Ligand SMILES: CCCCCCCCCC/C=C\CCCCCC(=O)SCCNC(=O)CCNC(=O)[C@H](O)C(C)(C)COP(=O)(O)OP(=O)(O)OC[C@H]1O[C@@H](n2cnc3c(N)ncnc32)[C@H](O)[C@@H]1OP(=O)(O)O
């Protein structure tokens with residue numbers, strides 16, 4: 001129960017639902033069929049929520065994991081962005097008006113921000129909301145082609161409501177980006193309301209079950225009461241008032257989803273891919289290790305272990321980091337609600353950094369798992385292509401990863417600058433105020449503390465050097481913006497080093513907290529492997545300033561290899577411990593019962609290309 005907490009009862013309930021457990025095979029469907037199938041599941045899910053009294057978000061999440069395996073449904077943007085934004089940015093009155101309807105799914109909403117011309121640069125968005133005191137309405141308009149809203153999930157066909165981010169204009173003055181609740185479709189006919197041009201943006205790399213859409217406003221009026229007014233208000237006469245609070249509060253929905261993505265997308269995606277690849281590697285036998293002996297399980301090849309066990313260690317690390325990220329989000333968000341906003345910049349930085357770092361690592365890791373499964377990994381039957389195309393979306397949505405690393409770096413530069421001026425940092429960056437030893441203390445024991453210290457040293461040095469380089473670029477005549485751009489590769493690497501250290505530290509703290517000695521020993525091995533692989537893969541960073549010497553690097557390599565053999569006997573158990581049901585994995589290679597070949601054969605026979613089909617037959621005859 002290291003992972004699940006209270007999840008199992010809800011998973012079991014969901015598995016009892018025939019529609020979720022044994023529906024038609026996703027792989028044999030067209031995009032439209034996939035979308036329709038997901039809608040049928042959404043409707044059934046909603047009925048189940050009512051039947052089983054599922055109100056709590058966490059309970060619903062467990063249920064969703066079975067109902068929508070390895071895909072995002074239109075409920076994702078509704079419950080992950082629409083409802084949280086209403087709750088966080090709405091006044092009490094507005095929350096009372098919309099949240100109960102949304103929670104009962106009487107209205108379905110999405111988060112409508114990105115436009116054809118701009119996604120990353122939120123200040124560059126062009127949709128306008130102009131207040132008219134005569135009618136007491138905001139008039140929403142898309143003044144240019146590039147201002148057409150583009151991408152929001154569920155917008156294409158499903159949602160009848162949305163939160164639209166638009167520039168507020170009153171009396172010709174631009175007050176910046178604000179959130180507006182907009183009804184998009186008739187609640188009776190489901191047709192788009194007059195003044196709106198909308199539809200689906202077409203097929204994508206993944207996300208087949210979501211109708212990401214476009215929306216063009218043609219002078220579309222909404223009542224004054226539809227601007228979310230917790231932090232800023234527009235009075236009837238057009239007077240604008242705002243609380244003296246951080247203007248970045250309107251970016252709150254993005255912080256929330258980024259904080260959740262670490263666990264929900266990166267942690268879950270990589271853990272599933274490792275489960276499939278490691279179970280399959282214990283089933284698959286190939287070649288010879290020794291002459292005239294049975295073919296070995298491919299998991300017994302050291303190279304296979306070298307591919308997969310570091311990813312297994314990474315999956316555990318990302319999972320634990322995701323859980324920690326969620327805790328931090330809810331803690332800081334509570335502080336903010338009570339008026340203490342001091343930790344908002346740190347929350348923004350760590351959620352941006354970890355979202356980017358973990359989704360990139362997971363995306364790369366899932367693809368490596370696929371390669372490690374040979375030919376059968378390339379088949380849709382492995383389940384890995386679906387896991388990959390959906391998880392890798394996390395590198396782009398909710399802030400493209402490079403841009404998110406740069407946001408994290410910006411915070412690190414501010415903190416480092418403050419330290420130089422005598423300020424004491426705290427929280428995730430407190431190490432920037434410490435004296436960091438210049439020589440590595442790693443010995444063949446590889447204590448978790450000494451490993452974490454190595455990552456601390458690397459992060460602190462890279463942040464220091466990025467800051468000094470920035471200063472040098474400015475001192476040599478570049479303006480601050482050009483200096484930032486000329487330093488941006490170095491800055492992203494410093495942010496990655498910070499996130500890497502954070503992840504190692506979280507893993508170390510989890511290991512220390514485990515009471516069962518046997519479990520602790522096994523987790524310690526994984527944590528060591530994670531850290532040692534991190535050192536080896538980035539060895540230049542550790543050697544550059546003489547922190548790590550060649551002898552130590554050799555020790556790192558030796559220990560890494562010996563850990564592979566130590567982890568081998570527990571590898572399958574370590575993926576079983578994630579407790580994914582076969583329905584959640586959606587993989588023939590990763591089946592719990594290991595009955596891979598028989599089921600691959602059955603599956604291939606069902607493929608639609610094997611059905612009698614006139615045109616194909618005529619063409620081939
Ligand atoms: C229980 C339910 C669970 C549900 C879980 C869901 C799980 C997920 C499953 C998947 C579901 C759905 C999938 C799809 C969802 C995808 C949805 C979207 O993609 S919505 C669109 C997202 N768009 C973006 O993320 C855009 C990225 N861009 C930005 O955020 C901003 O433009 C920027 C941060 C890059 C820059 O903003 P800007 O205003 O230009 O700010 P500056 O760079 O000038 O910085 C000024 C200053 O502000 C600080 N800052 C910036 N952002 C924030 C923030 N969010 N909070 C706090 N502070 C912020 C920045 O650090 C600077 O600070 P200084 O002190 O001045 O340095």
Ligand SMILES: Cc1cc2nc3c(=O)[nH]c(=O)nc-3n(C[C@H](O)[C@H](O)[C@H](O)COP(=O)(O)OP(=O)(O)OC[C@H]3O[C@@H](n4cnc5c(N)ncnc54)[C@H](O)[C@@H]3O)c2cc1C
Pocket residue numbers: 077110111112113114117118119120121150151152153207212393396397398399400401402403406
């Ligand atoms: C599956 C999916 C679901 C989505 N769902 C939603 C949704 O529900 N609602 C919604 O509003 N949006 C949604 N989006 C849109 C998404 O949020 C944006 O695509 C994302 O924020 C990236 O912005 P962009 O497309 O403008 O990328 P761009 O900014 O055009 O990125 C292109 C390249 O430019 C680089 N770049 C851009 N700016 C900088 C910079 N300042 N410094 C350095 N490099 C830079 C990037 O690193 C990247 O390499 C979704 C997108 C996807 C893929």
